[in-house]
Amino acid sequence: MAAPKKGRNASAQSKPGRSLALILIAIVALTGGMFASGHTTPRLGIDLAGGTSITLRAVPEAGQESAINKTNMDTAVEIMERRVNGLGVQESEVQTQGDRNIIVNIPKGTNSKEAREQVGTTAKLYFRPVVATELSGPAGTASPTPSASGSASGKATDKDKATDKATDGEKASSSPSASASSTTQGRAATDALKADPSPSGSASPSPSGSAAGDDSSKLQAAYAALDCTDESARAKAGDGAKPQDSTVACGQNSQGQWQKYILGPAEVDGTDVDEAKAVFNTQTAAGWTVTMDFTDGGAKKFANITGKLAQNQSPQNQFAIVLDNEVVSDPYVSQALTGGNAEISGNFTQEEAQSLANMLSYGALPLTFKEDSVTTVTAALGGEQLQAGLIAGAIGLALVVIYLLVYYRGLSFIAVASLLVSAALTYVIMSLLGPTIGFALNLPAVCGAIVAIGITADSFIVYFERVRDEIREGRSLRPAVERAWPRARRTILVSDFVSFLAAAVLFIVTVGKVQGFAFTLGLTTLLDVVVVFLFTKPLLTLMARRKFFASGHKWSGLDPKSLGAKPPLRRTRRPAHPGPVDPKEA
Amino acid sequence: MSKLGNLGARLHHGEVGYDFVKNRKIWYGISILITITAIVGLAVRGLHMGIEFQGGAVFTTPKNMSASVSQAEEYAEEASGHDAIVQKLGDGSLRIQIAGTDTAQSDQIKEALSEDLKVDAERINADLVGPSWGDQIANKAWQGLGIFLVLVVIYLAIAFEWRMALAAFVALIHDITITVGIYALVGFEVTPGTVIGLLTILGYSLYDTVVVFDSLKEQTRDITKQTRWTYSEIANRSINSTLVRSINTTVVALLPVGGLLFIGGGVLGAGMLNDISLSLFVGLAAGAYSSIFIATPLVADLKEREPQMKALKKRVLAKRAQAAAKGESPEDATSDGSFDEPDDATPAVVGPRDQPASRTRGRGGPSGKRR
Numbered sequence: 001m002a003a004p005k006k007g008r009n010a011s012a013q014s015k016p017g018r019s020l021a022l023i024l025i026a027i028v029a030l031t032g033g034m035f036a037s038g039h040t041t042p043r044l045g046i047d048l049a050g051g052t053s054i055t056l057r058a059v060p061e062a063g064q065e066s067a068i069n070k071t072n073m074d075t076a077v078e079i080m081e082r083r084v085n086g087l088g089v090q091e092s093e094v095q096t097q098g099d100r101n102i103i104v105n106i107p108k109g110t111n112s113k114e115a116r117e118q119v120g121t122t123a124k125l126y127f128r129p130v131v132a133t134e135l136s137g138p139a140g141t142a143s144p145t146p147s148a149s150g151s152a153s154g155k156a157t158d159k160d161k162a163t164d165k166a167t168d169g170e171k172a173s174s175s176p177s178a179s180a181s182s183t184t185q186g187r188a189a190t191d192a193l194k195a196d197p198s199p200s201g202s203a204s205p206s207p208s209g210s211a212a213g214d215d216s217s218k219l220q221a222a223y224a225a226l227d228c229t230d231e232s233a234r235a236k237a238g239d240g241a242k243p244q245d246s247t248v249a250c251g252q253n254s255q256g257q258w259q260k261y262i263l264g265p266a267e268v269d270g271t272d273v274d275e276a277k278a279v280f281n282t283q284t285a286a287g288w289t290v291t292m293d294f295t296d297g298g299a300k301k302f303a304n305i306t307g308k309l310a311q312n313q314s315p316q317n318q319f320a321i322v323l324d325n326e327v328v329s330d331p332y333v334s335q336a337l338t339g340g341n342a343e344i345s346g347n348f349t350q351e352e353a354q355s356l357a358n359m360l361s362y363g364a365l366p367l368t369f370k371e372d373s374v375t376t377v378t379a380a381l382g383g384e385q386l387q388a389g390l391i392a393g394a395i396g397l398a399l400v401v402i403y404l405l406v407y408y409r410g411l412s413f414i415a416v417a418s419l420l421v422s423a424a425l426t427y428v429i430m431s432l433l434g435p436t437i438g439f440a441l442n443l444p445a446v447c448g449a450i451v452a453i454g455i456t457a458d459s460f461i462v463y464f465e466r467v468r469d470e471i472r473e474g475r476s477l478r479p480a481v482e483r484a485w486p487r488a489r490r491t492i493l494v495s496d497f498v499s500f501l502a503a504a505v506l507f508i509v510t511v512g513k514v515q516g517f518a519f520t521l522g523l524t525t526l527l528d529v530v531v532v533f534l535f536t537k538p539l540l541t542l543m544a545r546r547k548f549f550a551s552g553h554k555w556s557g558l559d560p561k562s563l564g565a566k567p568p569l570r571r572t573r574r575p576a577h578p579g580p581v582d583p584k585e586a
Numbered sequence: 587m588s589k590l591g592n593l594g595a596r597l598h599h600g601e602v603g604y605d606f607v608k609n610r611k612i613w614y615g616i617s618i619l620i621t622i623t624a625i626v627g628l629a630v631r632g633l634h635m636g637i638e639f640q641g642g643a644v645f646t647t648p649k650n651m652s653a654s655v656s657q658a659e660e661y662a663e664e665a666s667g668h669d670a671i672v673q674k675l676g677d678g679s680l681r682i683q684i685a686g687t688d689t690a691q692s693d694q695i696k697e698a699l700s701e702d703l704k705v706d707a708e709r710i711n712a713d714l715v716g717p718s719w720g721d722q723i724a725n726k727a728w729q730g731l732g733i734f735l736v737l738v739v740i741y742l743a744i745a746f747e748w749r750m751a752l753a754a755f756v757a758l759i760h761d762i763t764i765t766v767g768i769y770a771l772v773g774f775e776v777t778p779g780t781v782i783g784l785l786t787i788l789g790y791s792l793y794d795t796v797v798v799f800d801s802l803k804e805q806t807r808d809i810t811k812q813t814r815w816t817y818s819e820i821a822n823r824s825i826n827s828t829l830v831r832s833i834n835t836t837v838v839a840l841l842p843v844g845g846l847l848f849i850g851g852g853v854l855g856a857g858m859l860n861d862i863s864l865s866l867f868v869g870l871a872a873g874a875y876s877s878i879f880i881a882t883p884l885v886a887d888l889k890e891r892e893p894q895m896k897a898l899k900k901r902v903l904a905k906r907a908q909a910a911a912k913g914e915s916p917e918d919a920t921s922d923g924s925f926d927e928p929d930d931a932t933p934a935v936v937g938p939r940d941q942p943a944s945r946t947r948g949r950g951g952p953s954g955k956r957r
Contacts, residue, residue, distance in 0.1 A: 073716075074716070078722045095716045097644060097713050097714070097715045103715070377675055389846060389859045391849070393845060393846060395849055396844060396845025396846065396849075399841040445782070447786075447859075447866060450846070451786050451790060451839060455839070458797070461831050462797065490800065494745060495794075498738060498789075499792075501737060501741060502738070502785075506727075510730040511722065511726050512726075514781070514782075514785065521786075
């Protein structure tokens with residue numbers, strides 16, 4: 001076209017190549033990543049691929065049989081569902097069976113060990129003040145001299161340098177190591193110990209050595225006898241302790257040594273945690289940690305207890321984070337922590353940190369469960385369903401291609417190529433999301449992806465129609481391609497924004513399968529925009545330079561004559577009827 | 587070019603066209619009729635909620651069953667009259683889940699199953715299962731939907747205007763009601779797949795309406811600066827000019843779903859695939875239909891109530907009457923020039939056909955540059 005166009009065209013010339021290269025590199029990189037990860041197919045949901053079925057049985061606690069009721073079972077189902085299905089894309093199913101069983105179905109390819117841990121762990125979390133602590137070993141070392149005890153706890157806490165980080169001054173962190181998945185929580189015998197709000201003294205050689213309370217003699221005995229290196233003893237430690245009681249517990253320090261504790265009554269508990277996240281802590285080199293945000297009430301309580309503790313001497317200025325009766329972390333406090341959040345560090349692996357965060361976020365189970373059976377299950381939909389679906393879908397897609405070919409002719413090459421790119425990206429990303437966030441594809445999602453093809457196709461149909469309209473105006477192809485773009489782009493963005501809004505809102509608010517749907521919708525909408533911007537448009541710009549298209553070849557789909565373009569010269573005036581459908585130009 | 591291509595050209599040039607707005611009462615009527623049918627169907631037949639929503643019974647057979655999964659499914663559906671989910675467990679036993687059965691029914695089904703499967707009834711373990719799609723999921727889904735609808739209406743009211751937001755909302759309700767109603771009439775069981783299908787439709791319906799509205803907005807931008815067309819007439823043109831796009835998009839979206847519904851369903855009979863593709867097929871078709879036949883005419887209806895548009899209509903009609911009195915076609919004298927000259931002072935009424943002056947000045951050469 002005319003001279004003023006030159007600059008624009010020049011920039012458009014360098015751009016299309018770059019965009020195309022970018023998206024091709026992205027596809028190659030993602031595909032390479034997919035093959036490198038070894039997951040070359042998307043994970044399929046239970047309905048398509050089957051999986052593992054875990055049956056859990058609620059274990060009655062002494063004197064608490066009535067706790068196994070419908071309300072508690074339903075709550076447990078909800079919590080388990082959220083734990084195994086946090087993002088909603090994992091396609092796990094949780095339901096009650098009978099009065100006291102819960103079935104958890106997880107699709108094939110899920111880390112079933114982790115899933116079993118996640119559903120089976122009660123995850124009762126308490127923050128308790130440390131009354132006394134020492135290294136624990138077999139009987140001989142269990143009664144160290146006073147000085148030894150002092151140094152033992154000192155040693156542990158040196159490493160566990162609790163911190164008020166300069167950045168926020170609110171994170172308490174320490175690093176006694178402990179497994180994130182602690183074990184059972186039964187209720188065999190109940191210690192009749194009374195709660196003693198002030199750190200109660202101990203007969204054991206604790207460095208603080210404050211006066212011993214009368215009621216704590218039993219606790220002292222239990223503490224003295226406790227051997228944390230013995231697994232069965234560890235499991236029984238603090239069994240049946242009520243939150244408002246003092247108790248004994250075990251935990252591992254950063255050297256992997258077992259340490260035993262006398263702990264005061266719980267001051268803050270798991271229900272005070274609003275949200276927990278797994279974070280890789282680069283500042284303190286603590287590795288994977290779990291940060292918790294407290295609710296308003298929890299934050300107040302936490303500020304209170306830390307304020308009190310900060311005035312005490314070691315080890316009574318420590319508090320223990322106790323998960324299912326095991327101390328996972330016992331940080332120091334040097335001042336009241338008022339920020340409403342806390343950090344648990346404990347030599348976690350990424351998975352451990354994530355599953356702990358998961359469990360803390362969704363709360364403790366109201367009941368204790370025991371694994372009853374674990375078995376594989378076949379797909380809920382027969383294999384023939386999937387096969388027939390795939391064949392039918394393929395036929396449908398072939399029809400789409402034929403339709404495009406007939407209607408758009410040469411242009412359909414670009415349309416089909418765009419569809420292929422979009423399909424390839426969707427496939428590869430879904431495959432990659434399987435191992436990373438547990439994304440699993442079920443039949444509704446497959447159907448949704450097929451509809452998404454329609455929406456992707458719509459984007460370039462809108463664009464093609466704009467281009468053809470420009471040609472009908474009498475423009476030659478290259479300017480038509482450029483002029484049609486801004487308007488097509490706006491339409492595409494405005495309409496995709498609505499889809500994306502739906503995806504974002506549903507993803508944030510909902511849980512379970514609806515959330516999974518929102519995720520898929522958001523993903524396909526984003527891909528639609530990416531493909532149209534980085535592939536369809538640049539490709540059309542490039543193709544517009546080809547003689548085949550530019551000359552308006554009969555088979556290019558852009559033939560001005562068959563599009564009914566205006567004649568190059570001013571047309572003759574013709575009378576026309578008023579009214580909306582007026583034959584303006586013949 | 588193909589016939590459709592010609593149609594596209596003729597639609598573009600306004601040679602052919604259907605007066606969607608003028609005939610809107612017919613389409614409103616048809617839609618109201620369908621919607622009432624759907625609501626009646628819903629009220630009379632109700633929705634059969636699947637086991638995922640209401641729970642049901644689960645039967646576990648002894649190990650190493652000879653019957654295949656599909657056989658067992660057939661038996662179970664025969665015995666209960668409901669859809670059954672059958673899974674084979676690791677040890678070779680079958681887990682059969684059937685929706686909406688209570689203890690009494692469950693005993694009967696157990697008997698029937700034991701006969702069909704040739705297993706001692708005592709060896710089949712029956713139990714009740716709760717829903718996997720519990721109240722929490724449902725409540726949160728409703729909550730999310732509510733928030734989304736509020737936000738999208740606000741967004742459309744800002745990006746377009748409140749009349750379009752309202753019309754899009756009406757079209758959406760229309761599509762969902764029809765789909766749910768047909769679901770009730772056909773009598774398929776509602777599964778999570780159905781719900782996902784409905785949500786997909788919800789997204790698609792809005793998407794399609796927004797595409798049509800975008801063209802409408804563009805074409806009516808400077809509507810008050812001209813006196814040739816009323817709002818309804820321009821709205822109608824806008825529909826016609828995006829008609830090819832609407833048809834193409836609908837065909838491309840419906841072909842694969844239709845494939846699933848007619849080929850997949852035809853080969854296999856009823857199944858989950860059929861459930862989903864039915865809801866998608868009906869919903870997509872309704873979504874495309876409502877954008878054109880309901881939403882846009884509704885906007886035109888609402889717009890025509892605006893004083894500005896009323897005044898415009900008056901001016902337009904007066905002008906036409908005047909022209910008619912003069913005994914000549916109005917286009918000849920006034921509008922052809924004003925309409926088709928890109929650098930005319932009153933441009934911008936018709937989108938794809940003629941470029942608004944601003945655009946022309948900004949990017950292209952003068953009109954003489956045209957081939």
